[in-house]
Amino acid sequence: MRKVVGLAAIASVLAFAAPATAQEKIKIGVSYPTPTHAWAAGMNWHAEVAEKRLEALYPDVDLILVNSPDPSAQASALEDLVAVHQIDALVVLPFESEPLTDPVLNVKKSGAWITVVDRGLSQPGIEDLYVAGNNPELGRVSAKYMKGRLKDGDNIVILRGIPTVIDNERFDAFMEEIKGSGINVLDHKHANWNRDDGFQVMQDFLSRFPDIDAVWAQDDDIAIGVVAALKQAGRDGNGMFVVGGAGMKQIIKGIMDGDDLIPIDVLYPPSMIATAMDATVAHFKSNGPIAGRYILGATLITPENAESYYFAESPF
Amino acid sequence: MRKVVGLAAIASVLAFAAPATAQEKIKIGVSYPTPTHAWAAGMNWHAEVAEKRLEALYPDVDLILVNSPDPSAQASALEDLVAVHQIDALVVLPFESEPLTDPVLNVKKSGAWITVVDRGLSQPGIEDLYVAGNNPELGRVSAKYMKGRLKDGDNIVILRGIPTVIDNERFDAFMEEIKGSGINVLDHKHANWNRDDGFQVMQDFLSRFPDIDAVWAQDDDIAIGVVAALKQAGRDGNGMFVVGGAGMKQIIKGIMDGDDLIPIDVLYPPSMIATAMDATVAHFKSNGPIAGRYILGATLITPENAESYYFAESPF
Numbered sequence: 001m002r003k004v005v006g007l008a009a010i011a012s013v014l015a016f017a018a019p020a021t022a023q024e025k026i027k028i029g030v031s032y033p034t035p036t037h038a039w040a041a042g043m044n045w046h047a048e049v050a051e052k053r054l055e056a057l058y059p060d061v062d063l064i065l066v067n068s069p070d071p072s073a074q075a076s077a078l079e080d081l082v083a084v085h086q087i088d089a090l091v092v093l094p095f096e097s098e099p100l101t102d103p104v105l106n107v108k109k110s111g112a113w114i115t116v117v118d119r120g121l122s123q124p125g126i127e128d129l130y131v132a133g134n135n136p137e138l139g140r141v142s143a144k145y146m147k148g149r150l151k152d153g154d155n156i157v158i159l160r161g162i163p164t165v166i167d168n169e170r171f172d173a174f175m176e177e178i179k180g181s182g183i184n185v186l187d188h189k190h191a192n193w194n195r196d197d198g199f200q201v202m203q204d205f206l207s208r209f210p211d212i213d214a215v216w217a218q219d220d221d222i223a224i225g226v227v228a229a230l231k232q233a234g235r236d237g238n239g240m241f242v243v244g245g246a247g248m249k250q251i252i253k254g255i256m257d258g259d260d261l262i263p264i265d266v267l268y269p270p271s272m273i274a275t276a277m278d279a280t281v282a283h284f285k286s287n288g289p290i291a292g293r294y295i296l297g298a299t300l301i302t303p304e305n306a307e308s309y310y311f312a313e314s315p316f
Numbered sequence: 317m318r319k320v321v322g323l324a325a326i327a328s329v330l331a332f333a334a335p336a337t338a339q340e341k342i343k344i345g346v347s348y349p350t351p352t353h354a355w356a357a358g359m360n361w362h363a364e365v366a367e368k369r370l371e372a373l374y375p376d377v378d379l380i381l382v383n384s385p386d387p388s389a390q391a392s393a394l395e396d397l398v399a400v401h402q403i404d405a406l407v408v409l410p411f412e413s414e415p416l417t418d419p420v421l422n423v424k425k426s427g428a429w430i431t432v433v434d435r436g437l438s439q440p441g442i443e444d445l446y447v448a449g450n451n452p453e454l455g456r457v458s459a460k461y462m463k464g465r466l467k468d469g470d471n472i473v474i475l476r477g478i479p480t481v482i483d484n485e486r487f488d489a490f491m492e493e494i495k496g497s498g499i500n501v502l503d504h505k506h507a508n509w510n511r512d513d514g515f516q517v518m519q520d521f522l523s524r525f526p527d528i529d530a531v532w533a534q535d536d537d538i539a540i541g542v543v544a545a546l547k548q549a550g551r552d553g554n555g556m557f558v559v560g561g562a563g564m565k566q567i568i569k570g571i572m573d574g575d576d577l578i579p580i581d582v583l584y585p586p587s588m589i590a591t592a593m594d595a596t597v598a599h600f601k602s603n604g605p606i607a608g609r610y611i612l613g614a615t616l617i618t619p620e621n622a623e624s625y626y627f628a629e630s631p632f
Contacts, residue, residue: 049603057373134608267605274604287365287627288590289583291613292450296605311603 025062026284029081032093034069042316043270050274054281071095075103082110089113091276097122113283117276128291131276133268135166138298139173141266142216142243152182154213157205159191159198159222191222198225206233214241220248227261236261247309248316255306267299341378342600345397348409350385358632359586366590370597387411391419398426405429407592413438429599433592444607447592449584451482454614455489457582458532458559468498470529473521475507475538486534507538514541522549530557536564543577552577563625564632571622583615
């Protein structure tokens with residue numbers, strides 16, 4: 001099975017082809033962790049929507065979605081996708097980088113096209129296409145918004161994620177961008193992309209700092225915890241605002257409704273799995289090249305564009 | 317006109333919708349230089365193939381292709397796409413960066429989505445999506461192939477392109493990659509991505525260096541000039557090989573036929589315009605995010621995969 005070539009193949013696309021038999025189908029495996037938290041549940045939902053959409057558009061494309069509860073289950077799932085389904089391509093969001101590198105390499109060796117999403121493998125060059133969010137840009141976009149809202153001498157606190165490369169990239173880019181603005185960072189602490197940790201860290205900040213003008217929470221789950229702490233302490237007025245990140249449904253809805261406390265969001269969306277599925281199908285259907293690195297922007301979500309990023313049926 | 321949202325929109329995609337009236341159509345302008353040389357002619361051909369393919373797939377999408385002979389004509393064409401066609405999105409390969417930056421910014425201000433291809437604008441942040449080749453990787457991939465074929469003490473010559481950032485990126489990455497391999501670079505000279513210059517520069521190299529094992533020509537047009545010079549001098553035997561770059565039809569055909577002199581190629585294809593058109597249509601049709609930077613890989617084309625990159629009807 002290879003990429004469409006020349007005009008003959010284009011013509012068959014134009015004619016929408018005859019219904020393909022099972023054996024003629026382009027089989028694409030889509031493997032990701034079992035949705036045990038909200039972001040992952042959103043990813044699962046978006047993968048299912050993309051599956052329906054792409055299979056309706058291309059009758060000869062068969063997308064096979066599999067989710068796995070741990071790295072070794074995901075490794076087994078990849079083996080099955082090759083042995084049982086004989087996939088022509090794989091879209092994979094690895095549970096962890098290290099234990100999935102060899103299993104994905106084995107899929108590659110079977111001749112399948114490989115698209116890796118969000119988390120890279122431990123060895124470079126295995127994937128044909130890499131689709132991911134942009135962590136430094138998430139930090140920069142957040143800092144630019146802060147600079148636009150705050151003035152010289154204003155105070156902020158920062159709640160960070162789990163100590164990881166991702167968290168460092170976001171934090172370092174944020175700090176670099178606000179340099180020279182006169183905005184004071186009173187403190188920064190890890191809240192582990194977690195709602196409860198966000199609540200507790202923010203309670204601590206509120207008890208220690210009487211004058212906080214804004215909060216960078218970096219993540220929508222943390223932001224929800226922060227808002228709860230602000231409201232409990234009665235510190236949610238006077239122009240106070242919180243910047244999260246991801247694109248959670250409740251946050252987007254709040255932006256659409258003109259919420260003052262979380263007025264914007266910065267995109268790092270689980271729907272990137274759909275982008276990866278689109279591009280992988282395009283490898284078989286488009287006359288354009290697909291291999292490379294597709295790094296999604298950390299789009300600023302405002303009341304003007306929020307509706308485009310709101311998926312009412314999604315769990316996230 | 318905005319991105320599809322939620323299940324209602326997905327459902328209409330699944331049903332392939334009713335034929336859209338002219339006013340309901342999603343209008344996407346595609347603007348690029350008039351095809352006056354082979355690479356640009358290839359781009360024009362691929363844009364037309366993508367237009368037919370995408371309009372057949374999506375009856376409510378109208379792609380409007382316009383090519384322009386110079387920067388000011390392209391600026392006027394962009395004005396018309398907004399004023400006459402009221403486009404919802406623009407795919408643009410700017411003739412030159414500086415004179416097209418303000419015209420593209422004006423299209424952006426009309427509310428249209430902007431996808432920039434290959435050549436960046438002078439001001440960052442105007443485009444929603446940037447689609448381009450990978451010049452450093454083109455140099456690295458070429459050098460890795462050289463290292464695989466040559467041994468310590470072997471001699472090569474390098475023909476460079478037009479003195480530009482693109483040429484420097486390719487050359488610097490190549491030199492960095494062969495460092496420590498023991499391969500000697502006898503000389504490097506600019507051949508301006510031109511067949512005749514390639515012939516002349518190679519004639520000079522052949523007269524000065526009696527022992528050349530391989531040639532990095534960086535570009536398929538230069539490579540064709542190099543091969544002519546090698547054959548005229550009777551220096552095309554003894555394992556001599558030439559590495560070009562781009563993905564020209566004649567070169568790909570040679571690779572498919574097992575040519576010894578140009579055994580591989582490195583992709584920097586004009587068909588990237590089709591990738592940009594696919595992604596721009598996906599902005600209106602997919603549940604996945606599209607904004608960001610899509611940097612295409614410099615894929616190594618070998619006898620094994622050459623057929624996938626061969627477009628018999630393309631002028632390039």
